[in-house]
């Protein structure tokens with residue numbers, strides 16, 4: 001079965017065609033990074049307007065690259081939440097229009113489920129059950145995934161998401177948006193032991209995350225010493241990044257041990273971080289019997305192929321969305 005998916009929850013306009021929830025026939029992403037960069041972050045109104053401009057060409061290109069006519073599709077999937085409401089609406093309205101015009105069934109997909117199941121597009125795919133950590137610009141959430149469509153939230157961030165910690169930290173250091181990419185690059189030249197930043201301890205719910213204290217610690221450091229240059233800036237980036245990575249690795253493996261998971265899936269835009277990927281791989285090697293699944297970088301950051309995977313299984317379960325489908329900006333998975 002072949003499904004067309006549309007994703008417009010944040011600042012990427014994306015469309016993909018995926019066969020049987022496993023094989024990517026086309027995966028098109030039109031990024032708006034250059035548009036938002038001069039403002040230092042995503043401007044919701046600009047995101048919506050650019051989705052309006054991009055969504056039809058992106059869908060056309062996906063169908064062309066997949067060499068498939070609209071009539072040959074089995075269904076259409078669309079991200080309807082969580083995300084920026086105006087941005088989501090563009091994808092939802094486009095998907096509804098296509099569904100009506102082409103006479104195809106429509107399914108809605110939760111963006112976070114998309115990140116969780118992106119790993120099914122690589123080889124080997126994970127098997128259920130697995131522990132899934134989604135680390136993105138908007139979320140830091142740990143799930144017990146028991147089957148497609150069956151996820152239990154085990155822990156999440158109390159304040160900033162991991163991606164926000166990267167982006168806000170980068171801003172303090174005068175680095176360009178998106179900050180995660182800039183810090184990742186500079187940190188490669190730095191010494192991660194030059195300073196020690198705090199790793200938050202969240203009392204009570206110890207599988208929850210917190211990154212606002214770390215951001216404040218960086219702010220104090222910069223107020224006291226100024227923004228360093230050259231080697232010292234690289235050191236600061238490496239240490240800041242290391243504190244984020246340490247928190248994510250510790251919590252994920254703590255949960256795996258406690259709940260006896262031997263499969264771990266890491267995904268979301270922050271999973272593109274080279275140090276995070278290496279640290280998870282290292283820890284997984286030490287942890288006997290642990291299988292780690294981290295999609296290639298292109299499938300970690302926002303894309304529609306992952307939405308197609310989730311959409312395929314929702315479709316197979318019989319889920320359908322009607323013309324009343326609306327954006328659900330705070331949809332909890």
Ligand code: KG4
Pocket residue numbers: 010135136137138139162163164166167178179180181184268269270271272273274300301302
């Ligand atoms: O999943 P995503 O593409 O969009 C959301 O759903 O939020 O994640 C975007 C986030 C941004 O905060 C960005 O800074 C971060 O992912 N990111 C990275 C890297 N690449 C993207 N963070 C750290 N290192 C990277 N290499």
Ligand code: ZN
Pocket residue numbers: 111115136137268269301302
């Ligand atoms: Zn995302």
